[in-house]
Amino acid sequence: MNTQPTTPKHKIAVLPGDGIGPEVTEQAIKVMDAVGERFDTVFEYCHADVGAIAIDRHGDPLPEETVEACLNADAVFFGAIGHPKYDNDPSAKVRPEQGLLRLRKALGLYANIRPVKTYDKVLHLSPLREDRVKGTDLVIFRELTSGIYFGEKGTAADGQSAFDTCSYQVEEIGRITHLAFQQAMLRRKKVTLVDKANVLETSRLWRKAVKEIAPQYPEVALDFMFVDNAAMQLIQYPTQFDVILTNNMFGDILSDEASVLTGSMGLLPSASVGLHTSMYEPIHGSYPQAAGQDIANPMAAILSAAMLVESLGLHEAANAIRVSVQYVLEKGIGTPELKPGMVYGCSQLGDLIAHLVAEPEDEILVREEKISQRLSTII
Ligand SMILES: NC(=O)C1=CN([C@@H]2O[C@H](COP(=O)(O)OP(=O)(O)OC[C@H]3O[C@@H](n4cnc5c(N)ncnc54)[C@H](O)[C@@H]3O)[C@@H](O)[C@H]2O)C=CC1
Ligand SMILES: CC(C)CC(=O)C(=O)O
Numbered sequence: 523m524n525t526q527p528t529t530p531k532h533k534i535a536v537l538p539g540d541g542i543g544p545e546v547t548e549q550a551i552k553v554m555d556a557v558g559e560r561f562d563t564v565f566e567y568c569h570a571d572v573g574a575i576a577i578d579r580h581g582d583p584l585p586e587e588t589v590e591a592c593l594n595a596d597a598v599f600f601g602a603i604g605h606p607k608y609d610n611d612p613s614a615k616v617r618p619e620q621g622l623l624r625l626r627k628a629l630g631l632y633a634n635i636r637p638v639k640t641y642d643k644v645l646h647l648s649p650l651r652e653d654r655v656k657g658t659d660l661v662i663f664r665e666l667t668s669g670i671y672f673g674e675k676g677t678a679a680d681g682q683s684a685f686d687t688c689s690y691q692v693e694e695i696g697r698i699t700h701l702a703f704q705q706a707m708l709r710r711k712k713v714t715l716v717d718k719a720n721v722l723e724t725s726r727l728w729r730k731a732v733k734e735i736a737p738q739y740p741e742v743a744l745d746f747m748f749v750d751n752a753a754m755q756l757i758q759y760p761t762q763f764d765v766i767l768t769n770n771m772f773g774d775i776l777s778d779e780a781s782v783l784t785g786s787m788g789l790l791p792s793a794s795v796g797l798h799t800s801m802y803e804p805i806h807g808s809y810p811q812a813a814g815q816d817i818a819n820p821m822a823a824i825l826s827a828a829m830l831v832e833s834l835g836l837h838e839a840a841n842a843i844r845v846s847v848q849y850v851l852e853k854g855i856g857t858p859e860l861k862p863g864m865v866y867g868c869s870q871l872g873d874l875i876a877h878l879v880a881e882p883e884d885e886i887l888v889r890e891e892k893i894s895q896r897l898s899t900i901i
């Protein structure tokens with residue numbers, strides 16, 4: 523009888539999408555393969571189409587086989603979708619974004635978790651004052667399958683008016699609220715509900731529903747902030763936040779804003795979780811201006827891969843990825859949008875981070891040598 527332990531295998535559905543999506547996804551996969559080798563884990567990938575590429579190939583931004591691939595996987599890695607030919611055509615009936623929204627719904631991904639953390643040694647990457655961003659460590663819990671992005675919408679026949687409806691059910695608010703409070707219990711025990719309860723009925727429902735749940739977590743302090751103020755406070759005094767809980771649209775907007783604290787949209791990862799397979803995706807879009815140029819920052823995608831790996835229980839592997847990304851940034855290595863003088867390409871960074879995660883953390887000196895050796899072969 524063969525008593526050899528078998529190498530664990532994880533099935534990952536990979537949806538590269540459009541624009542820079544395929545480029546950053548390729549780097550994330552490189553890093554996952556490297557970390558898998560080091561920690562004796564195999565990732566088996568099943569590629570599937572979503573977004574504009576899926577419209578081109580299948581006439582549908584979310585073909586049924588893509589949903590099947592996701593439902594049959596242990597986790598989904600998603601790049602980005604979106605193409606200017608649809609962004610510039612308001613009358614387009616089928617749009618890449620519908621693929622993403624439908625996928626979130628099909629997988630029941632009601633919570634999008636977006637961590638925002640600055641590292642002391644790379645505070646200078648932020649365009650904001652270092653003393654303001656120092657110590658930022660917050661996480662946004664964005665409701666992801668309801669609200670105004672999913673409400674009834676339409677345009678009048680004469681083209682003179684249009685509407686989008688925002689509606690929420692108490693149950694939809696409750697399930698993400700529990701996740702946010704559970705996360706707060708593991709952190710600094712503070713939840714800030716961001717809403718517009720001075721104007722919006724749905725926001726008043728959020729306040730009521732969240733207040734009713736809060737007593738189940740007596741150690742967690744709950745406070746409330748209107749979204750316009752929150753947009754300002756996030757830049758002015760970001761360290762006041764621990765867990766931000768908010769609806770779909772406010773979370774979408776505030777998290778792009780929050781990326782400025784760290785220095786780039788290309789640095790923020792996310793996890794979307796809910797009823798079925800979880801999905802890991804950078805917060806950025808398809809950044810079409812950069813597509814095919816090898817200049818997009820792959821770190822958001824690579825850090826999303828770290829969240830994916832973590833979700834599979836591979837904590838050391840996830841940590842190896844995070845440590846390597848941080849190390850590279852600390853060494854002043856990055857894509858051009860981060861700072862003048864950072865001139866590395868998307869694939870160079872993927873190669874470098876894959877190389878770093880492949881071996882155990884060495885002493886700094888050994889790493890220094892490894893970095894310069896590696897750079898000399900990939901530049
Ligand atoms: N999750 C998704 O797939 C998303 C898709 N979109 C779609 O993406 C397309 C472009 O939308 P935009 O509003 O321009 O948002 P975007 O996120 O693609 O880009 C906005 C800006 O962020 C910066 N940026 C984004 N990703 C970066 C990266 N990896 N490295 C360095 N800089 C980066 C660039 O300065 C870029 O101009 C649209 O079609 C939109 O619908 C937008 C947001 C999310
Ligand atoms: C299609 C959009 C809702 C995507 C987006 O901006 C996001 O999820 O951050």
Ligand SMILES: [Mg+2]
Binds near residue numbers: 805
């Ligand atoms: Mg967004």
